[in-house]
Amino acid sequence: MEREKTDIFSRESQRESGRKGKQLSGRGEGLEPQVAEETARESSAKTGLPLWMLGLGADRLRADMNRLLALLFHQGVLDEQFLQLQQLQDETSPNFVSEVVNIYFHESEKLLRNLRGLLMDREFSDYKKMGIHLNQFMGSSSSIGAKRVRNVCVAFRAASEQNNRAGCLRALELVEHEYCYLKNKLHELFQLEQQRVLAAGVRYPIQN
Amino acid sequence: MGFGKATSSSKAMKIIDTEKKISVLIVEDDPLIQKIHKVMMAKFGTEVQVVANGKEVVDLYRSGASFDLILMDFEMPIMDGFEATKELRSMGVTSMIVGVTSRSQDSEIQAFMKSGLNACYVKPLNAEKVTAVLNELKNN
Numbered sequence: 001m002e003r004e005k006t007d008i009f010s011r012e013s014q015r016e017s018g019r020k021g022k023q024l025s026g027r028g029e030g031l032e033p034q035v036a037e038e039t040a041r042e043s044s045a046k047t048g049l050p051l052w053m054l055g056l057g058a059d060r061l062r063a064d065m066n067r068l069l070a071l072l073f074h075q076g077v078l079d080e081q082f083l084q085l086q087q088l089q090d091e092t093s094p095n096f097v098s099e100v101v102n103i104y105f106h107e108s109e110k111l112l113r114n115l116r117g118l119l120m121d122r123e124f125s126d127y128k129k130m131g132i133h134l135n136q137f138m139g140s141s142s143s144i145g146a147k148r149v150r151n152v153c154v155a156f157r158a159a160s161e162q163n164n165r166a167g168c169l170r171a172l173e174l175v176e177h178e179y180c181y182l183k184n185k186l187h188e189l190f191q192l193e194q195q196r197v198l199a200a201g202v203r204y205p206i207q208n
Numbered sequence: 209m210g211f212g213k214a215t216s217s218s219k220a221m222k223i224i225d226t227e228k229k230i231s232v233l234i235v236e237d238d239p240l241i242q243k244i245h246k247v248m249m250a251k252f253g254t255e256v257q258v259v260a261n262g263k264e265v266v267d268l269y270r271s272g273a274s275f276d277l278i279l280m281d282f283e284m285p286i287m288d289g290f291e292a293t294k295e296l297r298s299m300g301v302t303s304m305i306v307g308v309t310s311r312s313q314d315s316e317i318q319a320f321m322k323s324g325l326n327a328c329y330v331k332p333l334n335a336e337k338v339t340a341v342l343n344e345l346k347n348n
Contacts, residue, residue: 080334081332081334084248084334084335085244087335088244088247088248088251096247099243100243100244103239103240103243104240107238107239135283135310135311136238136283136310138331139238139309139310139332140238140241142331143241143244143332143333144240144244145332
């Protein structure tokens with residue numbers, strides 16, 4: 001599992017290094033000198049790192065990403081489905097994972113607002129409508145590998161099926177808590193990826 | 209978890225070698241799942257189209273369209289997966305129809321199967337399930 005996760009990011013870094021039209025097959029090759037120098041200086045300006053540290057920064061950031069992912073898998077926040085999404089990302093859809101996750105955030109926040117709106121209504125009784133929102137949220141959470149979010153929805157669904165409003169409210173708070181944690185961690189992951197891509201703009205620093 | 213005639217297979221994504229590309233219709237109202245399933249099926253070398261509810265797939269078939277495989281969500285607005293599948297079968301449609309649902313209870317899945325599905329899977333679809341479905345399609 002650990003090797004699979006790091007291999008995925010190796011493919012991503014190769015894809016990013018190939019951005020300027022040259023593929024890297026290993027640490028011995030680099031970009032065209034003029035392009036490499038331009039990229040290195042851009043990356044240095046954006047990250048604030050001196051040129052000589054850029055190569056080290058990219059590797060450290062990749063290690064940080066792998067550690068964060070490993071933690072999220074260990075905590076049960078994410079499951080194998082997230083890896084499936086990463087495997088779908090390639091040159092034809094290079095931002096697939098972040099696009100999918102952003103759609104998930106957008107749709108989930110609508111659904112959570114709908115659920116809270118329903119439960120806050122004093123005269124609420126439409127458990128069927130709540131069940132529909134919940135099923136949609138569970139389906140999309142499962143589809144991005146949001147395991148813990150999906151699992152806490154199971155209790156929510158059980159309370160909903162028993163027409164237990166108090167139980168639903170408690171479950172909703174738990175779902176919102178897990179969702180917030182997931183969102184923060186995925187934002188952290190994507191930020192690390194952005195920084196890593198900038199730092200990996202050139203494989204080797206340019207010697208002045 | 210899967211129900212129906214489809215069998216399990218290895219987790220590696222395999223492109224099914226056919227002379228003609230398999231045509232797949234994804235019937236799903238959730239934009240997130242539409243995107244994931246579309247990219248996933250395209251990765252397997254199929255030709256993919258997406259519609260957002262059961263009525264759209266019925267209208268497509270009424271207009272003369274046909275697909276090798278339909279991936280049918282259960283809960284959708286306007287016409288759900290159960291009604292759409294029943295309608296398609298009553299029209300004489302013999303395409304492979306595979307249910308994909310968030311509902312995981314046996315009773316719910318069996319009920320969905322009764323609409324005329326060939327198989328039914330609990331979300332999420334993954335490479336293993338897709339391989340099983342496409343192999344089943346190829347064998348038939």
